[in-house]
Amino acid sequence: xxxxxxxxxxxxxxxxxxxxxxxxxxxxxxxxxxxxxxxxxxxxxxxxxxxxxxxxxxxxxxxxxxxxxxxxxxxxxxxxxxxxxxxxxxxxxxxxxxxxxxxxxxxxxxxxxxxxxxxxxxxxxxxxxxxxxxxxxxxxxxxxxxxxxxxxxxxxxxxxxxxxxxxxxxxxxxxxxxxxxxxxxxxxxxxxxxxxxxxxxxxxxxxxxxxxxxxxxxxxxxxxxxxxxxxxxxxxxxxxxxxxxxxxxxxxxxxxxxxxxxxxxxxxxxxxxxxxxxxxxxxxxxxxxxxxxxxxxxxxxxxxxxxxxxxxxxxxxxxxxxxxxxxxxxxxxxxxxxxxxxxxxxxxxxxxxxxxxxxxxx
Numbered sequence: 001x002x003x004x005x006x007x008x009x010x011x012x013x014x015x016x017x018x019x020x021x022x023x024x025x026x027x028x029x030x031x032x033x034x035x036x037x038x039x040x041x042x043x044x045x046x047x048x049x050x051x052x053x054x055x056x057x058x059x060x061x062x063x064x065x066x067x068x069x070x071x072x073x074x075x076x077x078x079x080x081x082x083x084x085x086x087x088x089x090x091x092x093x094x095x096x097x098x099x100x101x102x103x104x105x106x107x108x109x110x111x112x113x114x115x116x117x118x119x120x121x122x123x124x125x126x127x128x129x130x131x132x133x134x135x136x137x138x139x140x141x142x143x144x145x146x147x148x149x150x151x152x153x154x155x156x157x158x159x160x161x162x163x164x165x166x167x168x169x170x171x172x173x174x175x176x177x178x179x180x181x182x183x184x185x186x187x188x189x190x191x192x193x194x195x196x197x198x199x200x201x202x203x204x205x206x207x208x209x210x211x212x213x214x215x216x217x218x219x220x221x222x223x224x225x226x227x228x229x230x231x232x233x234x235x236x237x238x239x240x241x242x243x244x245x246x247x248x249x250x251x252x253x254x255x256x257x258x259x260x261x262x263x264x265x266x267x268x269x270x271x272x273x274x275x276x277x278x279x280x281x282x283x284x285x286x287x288x289x290x291x292x293x294x295x296x297x298x299x300x301x302x303x304x305x306x307x308x309x310x311x312x313x314x315x316x317x318x319x320x321x322x323x324x325x326x327x328x329x330x331x332x333x334x335x336x337x338x339x340x341x342x343x344x345x346x347x348x349x350x351x352x353x354x355x356x357x358x359x360x361x362x
Contacts, residue, residue, distance in 0.1 A: 007169045008263055010162040010256070013285055014240055020262050023291045027057035034062065037348045042357045047316050048339045051294055055267045055336070058292055059177065066340050069116040069333050071180040071326045072167055072257055073100050073107065075134065076124030076250030077142030078187035079151065085190045085222040087213050090142065093186045094127040100184060100325055101133030107182055107325035114334040116180070118326075121167065123160055124185075124249030137163055139249050143191075146246045147228060151191070157240060160249045164256015165263075172264040178294075179261050180269040180333060181254045181278070182326015186212075189301060190222055192277045194229040194246040196303040198237075199280055200310060204230055209273075209301035212324075239281045254278040259285065262292030269336075271329040272299030272322065276307035283311060297321055297328035 012018050031053045036042055043049060056064040075097040077090045099105045101120030103112060111118040122134040126142035139160045143151035152160075171179055189211035197207045204227035210219055235245050243252060255278040261268035263286070270279055270293055283290045290311050297317035298304055308315055316335065321328055349356040 008165050008260065010158045010165060013161070013165070013259060014158070018263065018286055020286050020288045020292070022288060023054065023057045024060065027060055028053055030062060031056040035343065036359055037350070037356055038343070038346045039349050039352055039354065040346070042359050045339060045342070047314050048335065051316070052336065052339050052343060054291075055178065055294065058265060058267045063344060064340055065177040066337055068176050069114065069178040069180065070171060070176045071107065071111050071116055071118045071182055071330050071333070073118065073120045073182040073184060073326050074123050074164075074250035074253040074257070075100070075120055075184040076188070076248050077126035078185055078191055078248055079143050079145040080147065080190050080225065081187035082145055083147060083221065083225050084218065085225055086187045086211060087218065088186050090126045090186055093184060094125050094131045096184050097122060097125060097131050098133040105325055106323055107327050107330055110327060110330045110334070114330050114337065116330055116333050118330070120184070121253065123163060123253045139163065143248055146191070146194070147225065150245050151247055152244055152249060154240065154244055156249065157244050157247065157252055160252035161256045164253040164258075165260040167253070168257050168260020168264055168266065172266060176266065178267050178269060178333065178336070179257065180271070180326055180329035181257050181275045182271050182324065182329055183250045183254060183274045184325055185248055185250050188248050188251065188274055190225060191246055191248045192251065192274050193226050193301075193303055195242060195251070195277045196280070196307055197226065197230045198235070198242045198246065199284070200306055202303065202306060206306070207303040209303070211301075212322075239284050243281065251278050255282050258282040258293065259289060262286070262289040267292055267294050269294040269296055269329040269332050270313070271296060271326045272324070273301040273304040273307070274324070275329070276304055276311070280307050280310055294332065296332035299328075
C-alpha cells in the first residue's frame with residue numbers, strides 16, 4: 001500500500017486532488033488468521049478483534065505496533081455561546097485546555113494509564129496570549145456567532161485544516177503509530193449539531209443534545225438556535241461552505257488530523273460527537289478515508305449515532321458518556337493495548353495439541 005510521504009496541502013485536499021489507498025485485504029486476512037489460531041471461540045473478541053485487525057492492516061504489520069500513541073486535543077472557542085447555548089462562558093475553554101495540556105484533566109489521567117502522550121493544541125481559544133500547557137497554534141481568537149455572520153472566513157478554515165494536516169505529518173515524522181483526537185471548546189456541541197444536521201439532512205429535534213449540561217430552558221434555547229441555523233438559506237452544501245458558516249476552528253483542525261492520519265497510513269482513534277462530525281466531513285472530502293478511522297465510544301449526544309451510521313463505524317463503548325477531551329479515544333487506546341497483549345501472548349490451539357476451529361461465512 002502506497003501512502004503519502006510528503007506533507008499534504010489543504011488546497012489539494014479541497015480541490016479533490018488527493019486520494020487514499022484502500023487498506024490491504026491480504027493483511028486483514030493474515031492478521032485474522034492469527035486471531036483464529038488463538039485458543040478461544042472464533043471472533044469472540046467481537047468488535048475489538050475487528051478493530052485490532054484493521055490497525056494491523058493499516059500499519060501493514062502482522063503484530064500491530066501500539067508502542068507510541070498520542071492523543072491530540074484541539075481547543076477553540078465558539079461565538080455562538082452569546083446565544084445562551086451553554087452553561088459555561090468562554091473563559092472555561094482556556095482553563096480546561098491548560099489542565100488538559102498539563103495532564104491533570106480526565107483525559108490526561110487516562111492517557112497516563114494508557115501510556116499515551118497527550119497534547120493540547122490551541123487552535124482558536126479566546127484568550128489574551130498563549131494558554132499555559134498548550135501548544136500555541138492559534139488561527140483566530142475563536143469563531144463568530146454564526147446566527148449573525150459566518151463563523152470563520154475561508155482563509156481561517158483552510159489554515160485550521162492545514163494545521164490538522166501538519167500535526168498528522170509531525171506525528172508521522174516523530175514515529176507515532178496511533179493517533180487519537182479530542183477537543184475542548186465551550187459551545188462546540190451546538191456547532192457540531194448544526195454541521196451534522198446540514199450534512200445528513202437531520203432536524204434540530206434529532207441532533208440537539210444537552211452538551212456539557214443544560215436545564216430544560218437552556219435546551220430549548222439551544223434547539224431554537226440550531227433550528228434557525230438549519231433553516232438558513234443560501235448556504236452551499238459543500239463541506240467548506242458549511243464549515244465556514246457554522247463550524248469551529250478546533251473541529252476543522254480535527255478534520256485535518258483525521259485526513260492526515262489516513263493519508264500517512266496512521267490509524268486515528270475517534271472520540272464522540274465532535275470527532276465524528278469532523279470525520280464525516282473528512283470522508284466527504286477524501287472518500288475512503290473512513291477505513292483509517294478507529295471508533296471508540298458512542299456519545300450520549302443524539303447526532304452521534306447518525307454520524308457513526310453514516311460512516312459505517314461500530315463504536316465499542318456504549319456508556320452514555322459525554323466528557324469530551326478525547327476521553328473515549330484514550331480509553332479505547334487502553335483497550336487496544338490489552339487486546340494486543342492477548343493477540344501476542346495467548347496460547348494457540350497447536351500449543352494445546354488441538355485442531356483450530358473452522359471459520360464459516362457469517
